[in-house]
Amino acid sequence: MSGNPLDLVVVGAGFSGLAMAIRADRAGFSRLIILEKADRIGGTWRDNTYPGAASDVPAHLYSLSFAPRSDWSRLFPRQGEIQAYLQGLVAEHGLADRLSLGTTVRGATYDEASCLWRVETDRGVIVTRVLVGAVGALHAPARPALPGLDRFAGPCFHTAEWNHGCDLTGRRVGVVGTGASAVQIVPEIAGDAAHLTLFQRSPAWILPRHDRPYGAVAKTLLGLAPLRRLYRASLFWRRELTALFGFTRVSRLTAGAESLARAHLKRTIADPDLRRRLTPSYRLGCKRVLLSDDFYPTLARPDVSLVTEAIREVTPHGVVTADGAEHPLDVLILATGFAPSGSFDRLALTGRDGRTLAQAWRKGADAFHGIAMAGFPNLFLLLGPNTGLGHNSVLAMVEAQVAHVLGGLRWLKKNPGRAVEVRAQAQSAFRASVDARLADSIWARGGCGSWYLDEKGRNRTLWPGTATAYRRGAGRLRRRDYTLVGPLQRSEAAATGP
Ligand code: NAP
Numbered sequence: 001m002s003g004n005p006l007d008l009v010v011v012g013a014g015f016s017g018l019a020m021a022i023r024a025d026r027a028g029f030s031r032l033i034i035l036e037k038a039d040r041i042g043g044t045w046r047d048n049t050y051p052g053a054a055s056d057v058p059a060h061l062y063s064l065s066f067a068p069r070s071d072w073s074r075l076f077p078r079q080g081e082i083q084a085y086l087q088g089l090v091a092e093h094g095l096a097d098r099l100s101l102g103t104t105v106r107g108a109t110y111d112e113a114s115c116l117w118r119v120e121t122d123r124g125v126i127v128t129r130v131l132v133g134a135v136g137a138l139h140a141p142a143r144p145a146l147p148g149l150d151r152f153a154g155p156c157f158h159t160a161e162w163n164h165g166c167d168l169t170g171r172r173v174g175v176v177g178t179g180a181s182a183v184q185i186v187p188e189i190a191g192d193a194a195h196l197t198l199f200q201r202s203p204a205w206i207l208p209r210h211d212r213p214y215g216a217v218a219k220t221l222l223g224l225a226p227l228r229r230l231y232r233a234s235l236f237w238r239r240e241l242t243a244l245f246g247f248t249r250v251s252r253l254t255a256g257a258e259s260l261a262r263a264h265l266k267r268t269i270a271d272p273d274l275r276r277r278l279t280p281s282y283r284l285g286c287k288r289v290l291l292s293d294d295f296y297p298t299l300a301r302p303d304v305s306l307v308t309e310a311i312r313e314v315t316p317h318g319v320v321t322a323d324g325a326e327h328p329l330d331v332l333i334l335a336t337g338f339a340p341s342g343s344f345d346r347l348a349l350t351g352r353d354g355r356t357l358a359q360a361w362r363k364g365a366d367a368f369h370g371i372a373m374a375g376f377p378n379l380f381l382l383l384g385p386n387t388g389l390g391h392n393s394v395l396a397m398v399e400a401q402v403a404h405v406l407g408g409l410r411w412l413k414k415n416p417g418r419a420v421e422v423r424a425q426a427q428s429a430f431r432a433s434v435d436a437r438l439a440d441s442i443w444a445r446g447g448c449g450s451w452y453l454d455e456k457g458r459n460r461t462l463w464p465g466t467a468t469a470y471r472r473g474a475g476r477l478r479r480r481d482y483t484l485v486g487p488l489q490r491s492e493a494a495a496t497g498p
Contacts, residue, residue: 064399103121149314168192207289209293277308372408
């Protein structure tokens with residue numbers, strides 16, 4: 001293959017892509033480029049600009065360990081502050097000239113003769129030794145299949161594509177969905193809208209959020225690196241303990257947390273009928289547990305209604321529910337989440353022997369530690385299958401994955417012209433151990449359906465343990481799990497490929 005290949009192409013300039021690029025650059029792999037289809041960096045935090053958008057992991061934990069900030073304004077920072085942090089990373093780490101914004105990857109193909117990836121973009125072809133997919137797990141908005149949705153006459157938009165030109169003041173606004181996005185939006189827009197109707201399919205378990213600003217003293221103390229590290233560790237371990245003590249299973253902790261959530265509901269909602277309709281019938285933890293102090297009080301407002309009848313159809317001027325009731329609306333907001341499987345498919349990857357990712361994943365998304373796949377040498381995924389976390393900062397997973405990829409880059413440096421490929425046996429052993437733990441997990445036994453499960457009911461989204469356990473397994477590339485492949489020597493992987 002012609003051209004002077006890069007060390008590394010990273011696809012996606014969100015949290016994970018930037019972390020990868022910074023660490024690779026620092027480790028001396030500076031011939032790299034980040035391809036980003038949008039005209040700005042930020043990923044999730046660029047796209048989700050809805051009113052109230054904020055992290056539900058504290059900022060001192062939801063930030064990169066090697067790029068700390070001491071002046072976060074509050075425990076749970078808002079979107080703008082996180083986006084500014086990410087933009088700051090680009091400036092501080094000199095990434096601006098490695099960014100190719102407004103560049104869409106159309107596909108990428110592994111060339112066995114040269115052990116290089118050929119990445120086709122809408123602005124030309126790039127040849128690279130290593131390709132990293134950092135496209136985020138929750139990217140593609142899921143539009144619900146509601147009959148008549150396309151006929152709605154007023155503005156209708158998804159939370160991740162917020163229409164900032166649409167003034168909600170004095171209008172009848174409908175919100176479909178009661179997930180993490182909706183509980184942040186509803187308190188923000190109620191009061192502006194003439195009336196807000198929230199369409200709930202299933203209620204969420206909600207715990208108090210206790211958000212608060214950091215005062216001047218706290219900021220000064222957190223300016224001291226040892227204290228900041230201690231604080232970060234305490235935030236991390238508090239969350240790890242919940243997983244260690246059984247948050248990933250139906251356990252005594254489940255019942256305890258449910259009591260806390262019920263008490264929170266009782267404290268904030270006086271109406272017993274409303275309380276009943278807001279009480280989930282599945283176990284806490286089966287779907288993502290939400291944090292909010294103002295969602296329940298907002299639902300008690302006279303200008304807000306909670307509708308729990310199923311949506312029968314959307315008409316040009318509102319929503320009709322299964323009981324025949326008509327809910328007239330001027331604006332319809334879809335807080336209906338994301339299609340998690342769509343992200344990596346969009347990269348249109350073709351590995352060894354012309355095998356595509358879609359073919360490799362026809363039995364479900366599958367990668368060694370969520371990172372590497374047999375048949376796809378020198379390709380690594382960040383936030384790939386089974387690396388989502390319900391209880392802790394997903395950046396702990398990202399940092400372990402980045403360290404894993406760096407191990408691959410270092411090995412390759414010592415072996416010019418060759419590629420690393422995960423052994424099929426390592427990948428299938430990892431799959432078996434994850435599936436075994438998932439079989440007994442809260443997501444399988446908690447009595448709910450969720451986007452964590454694919455269309456066949458398999459959980460290819462979450463990691464079934466602590467972030468620490470993941471880090472121990474994935475945070476280092478162990479050469480015994482991989483094989484070196486090269487143009488002159490057909491690999492063992494080729495002989496044992498999946
Ligand atoms: P989500 O958690 O998937 O919630 C989607 C909601 O829409 C659910 O209540 C779902 O009901 C409902 N829904 C979906 N299709 C529907 C249909 N056809 N008819 C009626 N209702 C329908 O989505 P999200 O709130 O956007 O959050 C997605 C993920 O993004 C979160 O889990 C989290 O990982 C991340 N997130 C994080 C933050 C944060 O850090 N603060 C904020 C927002 C999002 P069912 O429950 O019945 O399926």
